[in-house]
Amino acid sequence: ETGVTQSPTHLIKTRGQQVTLRCSSQSGHNTVSWYxxxxxxxxxxxxxxYREEKNGRGNFPPRFSGLQFPNYSSELNVNALELDDxxxxxxxxxxxxxxxxxxxxxGTRLTxx
Amino acid sequence: xxxxxxLDSQVPVFEEAPVELRCNYSSSVSVYLFxxxxxxxxxxxxxxxxxxxxxxxxxxxxxxxxxxxxxxxFHLRKPSVHISDTAEYFCAVSEMDSSYxxxxxxxxxxxVRP
Numbered sequence: 001e002t003g004v005t006q007s008p009t010h011l012i013k014t015r016g017q018q019v020t021l022r023c024s025s026q027s028g029h030n031t032v033s034w035y036x037x038x039x040x041x042x043x044x045x046x047x048x049x050y051r052e053e054k055n056g057r058g059n060f061p062p063r064f065s066g067l068q069f070p071n072y073s074s075e076l077n078v079n080a081l082e083l084d085d086x087x088x089x090x091x092x093x094x095x096x097x098x099x100x101x102x103x104x105x106x107g108t109r110l111t112x113x
Numbered sequence: 114x115x116x117x118x119x120l121d122s123q124v125p126v127f128e129e130a131p132v133e134l135r136c137n138y139s140s141s142v143s144v145y146l147f148x149x150x151x152x153x154x155x156x157x158x159x160x161x162x163x164x165x166x167x168x169x170x171x172x173x174x175x176x177x178x179x180x181x182x183x184x185x186x187f188h189l190r191k192p193s194v195h196i197s198d199t200a201e202y203f204c205a206v207s208e209m210d211s212s213y214x215x216x217x218x219x220x221x222x223x224x225v226r227p
Contacts, residue, residue, distance in 0.1 A: 004156075033214065042117075042203050042217035043157070056212025090156055092215075099213045100145060100164055104156035 004093050004105035012111045013081050021076045021108045023091030031094040032074040033102065034066060038087045049074055050097040078110075086112045115140040115208050119218035127226050128196055134189040134221045136178075136204030146187040147205040147215065148178055157203065163187065199225045 005024045013019050025032050031050045035043035045058035049068035063079040072093070078085060088109050092102040118137045126132045138144065145164050149157040161172040168180040178189045187204060204218040 035215075035217075040220075042119075042205075042219045043215075045214045045216065048212050048214060056214045058214065092157075097213055098145075098209075099207055099215055100162065101159060102215065104149075104158070106154075106156045 004091060004103050006089075006091050006105035006108050008108060009106065010109045010111075012113060015081055015083060015112055017081050018077065018079045019081060019110065021078075021089050021091075021110070023074045023076070023093070023105060025072045025074065025091075025093035026103050029093040029095055029103070030072050031097045031099065032068055032072065033092045033094070033099065034074070034076045035090040035092065036060070036085075036087045037090055037107070043090055046076065048097070055097060081112045083112050086110060115144070115206055115216050117204050117206055117216055117218035119204055119221050121221045122219070123222045123224060125224045125226060126194055129193045131192050132190065132194050132198075132223065134202050134204075134223065136187045136189065136218060138185050138187065138204070138206045140185075140206060140208055143209045144206045145209070145213070146178075146180055147207075148172075148176070148187070148189050149203045149205060149217075151201040151203065151220075153200075160189075160202070194223070194225050196225050196227060198223060 033048040034046040037043040048056040068074045088107040090107045091105045094102045147162045148160040163180045171177045205215045207213045
């Protein structure tokens with residue numbers, strides 16, 4: 001059984017650029033959620049995919065978009081990066097959309113300069 | 114809208130002392146409740162959860178939490194802490210709606226001193 005893996009682990013981008021973050025879900029899990037964790041704060045829900053369909057979105061602008069693939073891996077895309085996008089981005093996978101046992105990856109640390 | 118409040122940003126405690134980390138939530142519908150732990154430079158790990166049934170839930174490493182519906186609380190306790198318990202602890206809720214998204218509190222840093 002493999003865990004949730006995210007890539008890359010660290011990333012530095014310039015304001016205005018675009019970034020793609022990737023997440024491989026745990027074997028057997030069909031639900032992936034993305035969270036943004038700013039320094040010193042709790043994770044904030046970005047969106048969730050269940051069986052390749054988006055079934056929830058948090059209070060983030062449209063420049064945050066995502067995708068879930070048939071193998072249930074996922075990616076998070078952020079366009080027109082802003083300084084405030086600097087954060088730890090966490091991916092969580094679950095057996096189903098109820099998230100009663102969500103497993104988190106180690107995150108991608110994004111720094112926007 | 115649901116929200117989670119963790120009033121204590123940091124809790125310093127001596128090794129082998131008891132500790133309580135407080136969590137209160139607000140929601141108009143039924144919820145699931147969770148405690149996650151985050152060690153430095155790592156993701157979150159599920160510590161324990163309340164879904165239904167007994168209001169007292171326990172983890173394998175000695176933590177326990179009690180769901181109190183009337184006070185909308187889910188405080189985390191441990192009777193005797195270890196140095197290795199030093200970490201950030203997050204309380205989270207999910208409403209039983211279409212997405213079951215996790216809403217997290219701002220976290221409490223537990224600092225265990227020798």
